[in-house]
Amino acid sequence: TKTNTPLATAMLCVVVAAPPSAGAEAEAATGRRSNCTTHCGNISIPYPFGVEPGCYHESGFNLTCNQSYSPPQLFLGDGTVQVLDIDLPNGTVRINSKPLEILYGDNGKVSRRTWRAGGLGYAADGPYFVAGAGRNNLVALGCNVQAILLGEDNTLVSSCYPFCPTTGGYMDTDTCSGIGCCQATILEGRASYGLQVQRVGFVYYRSWVNVLIVESDYLLNSTEYYYNNADTAPAMLTWAINSSICHTNGLSPACRSNHSFCLNYIKDFDQDFLYGYEDGDPVDQRHNCRCAGGYQGNPYISHGCYGNISKKEVPASF
DSSP states (O other): OOOOOOOOOOOOOOOOOOOOOHHHHHHHHHSSOTTOOOEETTEEOOTTOBSSTTSSSSTTOBEEEETTSSSOEEEETTSOSEEEEEETTTTEEEEEEOOEEEEEOSTTOOEEEEEETTOTTSOTTOSEEEOOTTSEEEEEESSSEEEEEEOGGGOEEEEEOOBOOSSSOOOOOSOOSSBSEEEEEEOSOOSEEEEEEEEOSOOSSOEEEEEEEEETTOOOOOTHHHHTTOOOEEEEEEEOBOSOOOOTTSOOTTOOSTTEEEEEOOOTTOHHHHTTOSSSOSSTTOEEEEEOTTOEEOTTSTTOEEOSOOGGGSOTTO
């Protein structure tokens, strides 16, 4: 006899989670996808920089890899300023600096322009800054004109004056020693400068001056190339994450690696900082990350800072 009994059997559903893929682990560690471009030509692109959306820390750290060149060339976000090198441990980016051509000598008027570290596509407050403390020079090529670099509130940052003798003189195209070309040290690094040029003495005609910022230890070859905007010269930029300062405990969410620490960005020759005033703007609301002493690598990714170990032991995510 068939007996009907209550249904007493419960259905048990067991879901077994698959282990995370290597790509997922890399994304969790760095905050960017695993298919991000890591090289452009012979230049490495370390996080927090990146090319594709989702591959860089925040706006301003996006780069463009132009494949139409051979080898490909790397540019800052807007694609106009070429990147020559990214030095993550020192927080610097070397770029190709192009001469800025400015007309002067028109009835004694002062010509004014703006020079931005990352190019005109970037805001005046960063994240890129001209490296100060003597790491770059202001260079001006022209005749009887003063080039003046101005910081905030029109404070003088640097200035030089190329002159051309009217009799018995010559244009010195092999060095930049004052005749036809002058250079002066830039002590204060800024994201943006005011640039003005004005004639000195009597000038018979309207003329042009070419102004550029050049890495201080770079030797200008023949200056005639820069007169014609036909050549570029390297300049050194620093950079900082522009979203916040370090926490009071010295940490930051951006410093993801063990053995890393947060370092506030301090303006060169900031008067409030030099004299110990805390109510000024000594850090300007920005910071960087560094690996601790005895460690090297990338402090912005998990396990990115490593000690003095062999290359084969360097974490794969670095």
